[in-house]
Amino acid sequence: MTTRQHSSPIPDQARKRIEELREQINYHNYLYYALDTPEIPDAEYDRLLRELQELEQQYPELITPDSPARRVGATPLEAFSEVRHELPMLSLNNAFSDQEVFDFDRRVRERLGVEHVEYHAEPKLDGLAISLLYEQGQLVRGATRGDGSRGEDVTRNVRTISAIPLKLDGSGFPASMEVRGGACMTKEGFRQLNSAQEHRGLKSFANPRNAAAGSLRQQDPGITAQRPLTIYCYGIGAVKGGNLPDRHSAIMQKLRDWGLRISPKAQQVEGAQGCLDYYRIMAAERNQLPYEIDGIVYKVDKIAWQEQLGQLSRAPRWALAHKFPAQEEITRLLDVEWQVGRTGALTPVARLKPVSVGGVMVSNATLHNQDEIERKDIRIGDTIVVRRAGDVMPEVVSVVESRRPPGAPRPQLPDRCPVCDSEVVRLPGEKVARCSGGLYCPAQRREAIKHFASRRAMDIEGLGDKRVEQLGKKNLIHNVADLYYLRQEQLETL
Ligand code: IVH
Numbered sequence: 001m002t003t004r005q006h007s008s009p010i011p012d013q014a015r016k017r018i019e020e021l022r023e024q025i026n027y028h029n030y031l032y033y034a035l036d037t038p039e040i041p042d043a044e045y046d047r048l049l050r051e052l053q054e055l056e057q058q059y060p061e062l063i064t065p066d067s068p069a070r071r072v073g074a075t076p077l078e079a080f081s082e083v084r085h086e087l088p089m090l091s092l093n094n095a096f097s098d099q100e101v102f103d104f105d106r107r108v109r110e111r112l113g114v115e116h117v118e119y120h121a122e123p124k125l126d127g128l129a130i131s132l133l134y135e136q137g138q139l140v141r142g143a144t145r146g147d148g149s150r151g152e153d154v155t156r157n158v159r160t161i162s163a164i165p166l167k168l169d170g171s172g173f174p175a176s177m178e179v180r181g182g183a184c185m186t187k188e189g190f191r192q193l194n195s196a197q198e199h200r201g202l203k204s205f206a207n208p209r210n211a212a213a214g215s216l217r218q219q220d221p222g223i224t225a226q227r228p229l230t231i232y233c234y235g236i237g238a239v240k241g242g243n244l245p246d247r248h249s250a251i252m253q254k255l256r257d258w259g260l261r262i263s264p265k266a267q268q269v270e271g272a273q274g275c276l277d278y279y280r281i282m283a284a285e286r287n288q289l290p291y292e293i294d295g296i297v298y299k300v301d302k303i304a305w306q307e308q309l310g311q312l313s314r315a316p317r318w319a320l321a322h323k324f325p326a327q328e329e330i331t332r333l334l335d336v337e338w339q340v341g342r343t344g345a346l347t348p349v350a351r352l353k354p355v356s357v358g359g360v361m362v363s364n365a366t367l368h369n370q371d372e373i374e375r376k377d378i379r380i381g382d383t384i385v386v387r388r389a390g391d392v393m394p395e396v397v398s399v400v401e402s403r404r405p406p407g408a409p410r411p412q413l414p415d416r417c418p419v420c421d422s423e424v425v426r427l428p429g430e431k432v433a434r435c436s437g438g439l440y441c442p443a444q445r446r447e448a449i450k451h452f453a454s455r456r457a458m459d460i461e462g463l464g465d466k467r468v469e470q471l472g473k474k475n476l477i478h479n480v481a482d483l484y485y486l487r488q489e490q491l492e493t494l
Contacts, residue, residue, distance in 0.1 A: 010059050010061065010062065014058070014059055014062070015059075018052065018055050018056070018059070018062055021051060021052040022052065022068055025045075025048055025049060025068040025069075026068055027402070028040060028048070032045075032210075036205070036210045036211075036213045036214035036217070037203070037214075038206055038210060039398070039400050039401065039402060040330055040385065041326065041328035042294075043326040043328065049068070052067070052068070052069045053069045079219055080144075080152035081152075081153045082150050082151075082152070083131075083141065083143035083146075083150065083151050083153045085131060085143070085145075085146075085148070085149055085151060085178075086178065086237065087237045088148050088149050089129055089145045089148050089151070089180065089237070090311060090314055090316055091148065092124075092297060092319055092320065093315045093319075093321065094295075094320075094322075094323055095320050095321065095322045096323055098276055100320075100322075101272050101276055101279075101298070101320065102272045104298070105117065105271060105272035105275070106272075108300060108309065108317070108318065111308070111309055111317070112305055112309070116270070117271060117301075117305070118268055118270060118302070119268070119269050119270075119275055119299060119300060120248045120249045120252070120266060120267075120268055120269075120299045120300075120301045121268075121269045121274070121278040121279075121296055121298050121299075122234055122296065123232075123263055123265050123282060123289070123293040123296060124293055124294055124295040124296055124297045124321050124322075124323075125182035125184050125232055125234070125263075125291065125292075126207075126208065126209045126291075126293060126294045127182035127183050127184030127185075127208075127209055127231075127232075128144065128145075128182065128209065128212050128216060129180065129181075129182055129183075130142060130143065130144055130145070130158065130181060130182070130216070131143045131144075131145070131151065131178050131180050131237055132158065132164065132179045132181070132233075133176070133177075133178050133179075134173065134176070134177050134178075134179065135176050136175060137168040137173055138166070138167055138168075139158070139166045140155075141153065141155050142154050143155075144216070144217070148314060152217065154216055156221040157216050157217070157218060157224040158183075158216070159221070160224045160225035161183070161224075161230065163229075163231050164231055164261075165259040165260065168259055169257070169258050169259035170257055170259075172242075173254075174239045174241050174242025174244065175241025175242055176238070176239070176240040177236060177238075177239050177240075177242070177244075178236060178239070179237075180235040181231045181234050181235070181261075182231065182232055183212050183229055183230070184212050184231070184232070184292070185208040185209075185212045185215070185227070185229055185230070186208070186228060186290045186291050187292065188228075188290065189208075189227075189228025189229075190207070190208040190211050190228075192228065193205070193211055193215075193227060198375070206397065207292070208291065208292050211227075212227075212229060215227035215229055216229065230261070230291075232261055232262060232263045233255050233261060234252075234262070234266075235248075236255075245303075246303050246304060247302055247303060248299050248301050248302075248303060248306070249266075249268050249301050251303075252266060265282065265285075265289075268301060275296070275322070279296045282296055283324055286324065287389055294324055295323035295324050296321070296322045297319060297320070297321050298320045298322065299318060299319045305318065324358075326357065326358055327387055327388055327389050328357070328385055328397065329356070329385070329386055330383055330384065330385055330400060331352050331354075331355035331383070331386055332353040332381065332382070332383055332384070333350050333351075333352060333378065333379075333380055333381065333382045333383075333384045333396070334351045334352060334380075335380060336348050336349070336350055336367065336378075336380060336411035337349050338413070338418050339443075340419050340441060340443035341443075341444075342448050342450070343444070344417075344436065344437065344438070344441065345432040345433075345434050346417075346432065346433050347366065347367075347369065347432075348366075348368070348369065348373060349364055349365070349366060349367065350364065350365045350366070350367050350384070350396050351363065352364065352384075355386065357386060357387070357394065362386055362394045364394070365393065365394040365396050366393050366394070366395050366396070367411075369432050370431075370433060371431055373410075373411055376398055376399060377399060378396065378411065379408035379409060379410055380408060380409050380410075380411055381404070381405045381409075382399045382404055382405075383399070383404070384396050384397075384398065384399050385398045413433055417435035417437055417443075419435070419437075419441055419442055420437040420441035420443070422437030422440065423436045424436070442472070445472075445478065446468060446469070446472050448480070449468050449479070450465050450468045452483075453468060453483070460483070467494070470494050471486070471494070476490055
C-alpha cells in the first residue's frame with residue numbers, strides 16, 4: 001500500500017470514489033445488519049470495504065468519523081434493548097493462504113519466546129455470534145454481538161432454542177459466566193424454512209446465516225421457536241466467582257459437561273503444520289457437514305499465553321480465522337439458454353461473464369426452472385450472485401437489484417423447442433415445460449441413449465456421456481438400436 005506525498009492535491013476522482021464507496025457500503029450494511037437480506041456476497045463486500053480503506057489510507061485528509069471503514073458490525077436495532085458486553089466481543093483476523101498461517105504462528109512464537117505452540121482448531125461457523133450469560137447456572141440473558149461493545153438483548157428468543165440449556169448440568173461452574181457461540185441453522189433446516197416461507201408467500205432467505213440472524217431477531221419469540229436454530233459454543237467472556245481450566249480445549253470440555261453444545265469436530269493440533277493439516281481435512285468435509293462453515297479458527301490453546309499475547313485493536317493476537325475459498329461471487333448474466341433433457345424438460349442455463357469462484361472459472365450456471373427465474377426476478381443483463389459448492393453445477397442464487405441496467409428483459413420460455421422446433425408444452429401442475437417432440441427431438445434421443453448406456457441402466461462399459469455425444473455428432477447413432485450395429489472401424493475413427 002502506498003502513502004501519498006502530502007503536497008500533491010487530492011484528485012476529484014478519489015474524492016468521488018470515496019463518496020460512492022461509503023454510500024454503497026452503508027447501503028449494504030443496512031441490508032445485511034438491519035434487514036438480514038444481503039444483496040451481494042461477502043467477497044464483494046470485502047472488496048468494497050478494502051478499496052475504501054486503501055483510499056482513506058492514501059488520502060487521510062478525507063477520513064470522516066462516520067466513514068463505514070471506521071466501524072465494524074451493526075449498532076443495535078431499536079426494537080431490542082441494548083446490552084453492554086462486559087468484555088468486548090472481538091472479531092478475528094483473517095488469513096487466506098498457508099503462508100499467512102505460517103506467519104501467524106511465527107509471530108505468536110516470537111512474542112511468547114517459545115519454539116512450539118499448540119492450537120485448538122475449530123470450524124468457523126457461518127452463523128451469528130451470541131453471548132449467553134449464566135448466573136448460578138441459570139440462563140439469565142442472551143445478546144447479539146452488535147458492534148462488539150453493545151449488542152441487542154434477545155433473551156426471550158434465545159430461550160426458545162432447544163440446544164441452549166436454560167440451566168447448566170452438574171456442578172463446579174462459576175457463579176457468573178458468559179458463554180459465547182455461534183447461532184446457526186443446518187442446511188436442511190434452512191431448505192425447509194425457505195420452502196415453507198415460499199409456500200406462504202413470504203420472503204426467502206439468501207443463506208443459512210441470514211436465516212439464523214433473521215430468526216433470532218424476531219419481535220415475537222413464538223416465531224423464533226418455530227425456526228430450526230441451533231448453537232455451537234466456542235468461547236467464554238466475563239467469568240466471576242469461580243475458575244475455569246487453563247486451556248481452551250479443557251474449557252470447551254467443561255462447557256460440554258455442563259450441557260452446552262460444542263463442535264464435535266474441534267481438535268487440538270501442533271504448530272502451523274498441524275493447523276494446515278486440519279484445514280485440508282475440514283475443507284474436504286465441508287460440503288458433507290450439516291451446517292455451513294466458511295473457514296477454520298485457530299486459537300492458542302494455553303489461556304496464559306492468550307493473555308500474554310493480548311489483542312490489537314478489535315482482534316486477538318492469539319487467534320486466526322483461516323478462510324475457505326469463497327463459494328459465491330458476482331458476475332453478469334449475459335443470456336439464458338434452454339437445455340432439453342431426456343424427458344424433454346427444458347432447463348434454463350445461465351450464460352455468465354466468466355468469473356473465478358473459489359479458484360474455478362465459471363461461465364454457466366443452472367437457473368433450475370421457469371418458476372425460479374420468476375421467483376428470483378432474474379433479467380438478462382442483471383448482476384447476479386453465482387454459487388459453486390462441491391461437484392454440483394453452479395447455480396444462480398440471487399440478483400443484485402440495485403445494479404440492474406434499465407430495460408433489462410425477462411428471459412422468455414420459448415414456444416418451440418430450441419433443438420427440434422416441436423411445440424413446448426407445460427402441463428397444469430407441472431414445474432417444468434417440455435419439448436413435445438419425444439424421440440423425434442435429437443436432444444431427447446441423445447439423452448435417452450446416454451441414460452440407456454449409463455450405470456443405472458445397461459451399464460455399457462466405455463460408453464459414457466462424452467462418447468455418446470461424439471457418436472451422435474458423427475451421425476453414427478440415432479437411437480439405442482444403432483449402438484448394436486457399431487463396428488470397430490467406426491469406433492476407431494473417433
Ligand atoms: S472466536 C476472540 N471461534 O466469527 C475470538 N469465532 O469474526 C472471537 N465464529 O461472528 C471469536 N466460528 O461468530 C470464534 N470457532 C469460532 C467461530 C467464530 C465462527 C464467528 C463469530 C464472529 C466471527 C468473528
